[in-house]
């Protein structure tokens with residue numbers, strides 16, 4: 001039997017609105033079972049117009065269409081410009097790191113400085129998800145993480161993911177552009193008794209070119225905060241240091257409606273410091289992989305940048321060095 005609350009809840013949960021009258025509620029109370037009630041709502045014209053095509057949820061509505069135009073994106077910068085770009089990103093992130101390090105990593109109100117002590121365990125637990133992805137990509141492609149010893153994590157922040165990577169790999173280098181994030185990370189590692197992570201504060205272009213070699217590279221929600229020439233440069237430097245047979249899991253937004261990047265404009269008329277969100281088109285990433293002797297093994301759409309929306313595309317790449 002279906003009661004009045006069942007019908008009102010079906011309106012709220014399925015159609016996203018209140019019933020227009022008691023009469024319509026009474027009509028639906030005639031449904032023989034909850035199952036029949038559910039099917040009536042899912043089959044309704046209103047539901048298909050709002051959310052679906054032919055009764056199935058319209059997943060296309062959450063995806064970037066395939067007929068999008070090209071983006072205009074400058075991807076080259078000379079060494080001086082590159083350093084200027086890095087300096088700006090450093091200023092931005094050190095400001096965040098000093099004011100609100102955990103919130104700057106995951107911008108949820110519960111991770112603001114005044115609430116973080118009560119929510120810290122959930123914050124750090126959320127990094128396990130990335131460690132699980134790293135394992136899953138590797139297992140699916142016949143290169144289990146146990147094959148690898150050393151890991152380089154770019155943009156380790158306060159160590160949310162690093163803590164979990166330290167349980168997978170024999171040694172981890174966590175690098176970040178913000179010394180304030182690294183201070184929090186160091187303390188977190190100490191409190192957790194983690195001894196196999198070393199931290200590296202990125203300050204200049206040369207440092208990126210002189211990284212040590214490693215077996216595995218991980219970077220999540222980091223490259224997106226860097227202008228496209230920096231993303232390209234960083235990926236080239238890092239993939240160059242990946243050992244033969246080594247693997248990498250990293251995320252980069254690859255399309256956003258109306259995004260453009262003009263280097264001289266960006267350097268010439270800088271906007272106030274803020275959490276920048278950038279894009280490097282997929283074709284550029286594929287060509288970097290090609291030039292770095294890396295095979296693209298999987299590329300997955302993800303929701304890291306803006307969630308899954310029809311306006312943008314973010315990808316997680318899994319690659320193996322030849």
Ligand SMILES: C[S@@+](CC[C@H](N)C(=O)[O-])C[C@H]1O[C@@H](n2cnc3c(N)ncnc32)[C@H](O)[C@@H]1O
Nearest residue numbers: 093105155156157160176177178181220221222
């Ligand atoms: C949104 S947080 C993510 C931190 C960490 N990956 C996580 O998911 O917990 C971005 C981090 O990347 C760092 N970052 C941004 N650009 C960087 C760069 N070019 N090199 C190194 N670190 C960078 C920031 O300082 C910040 O700690």
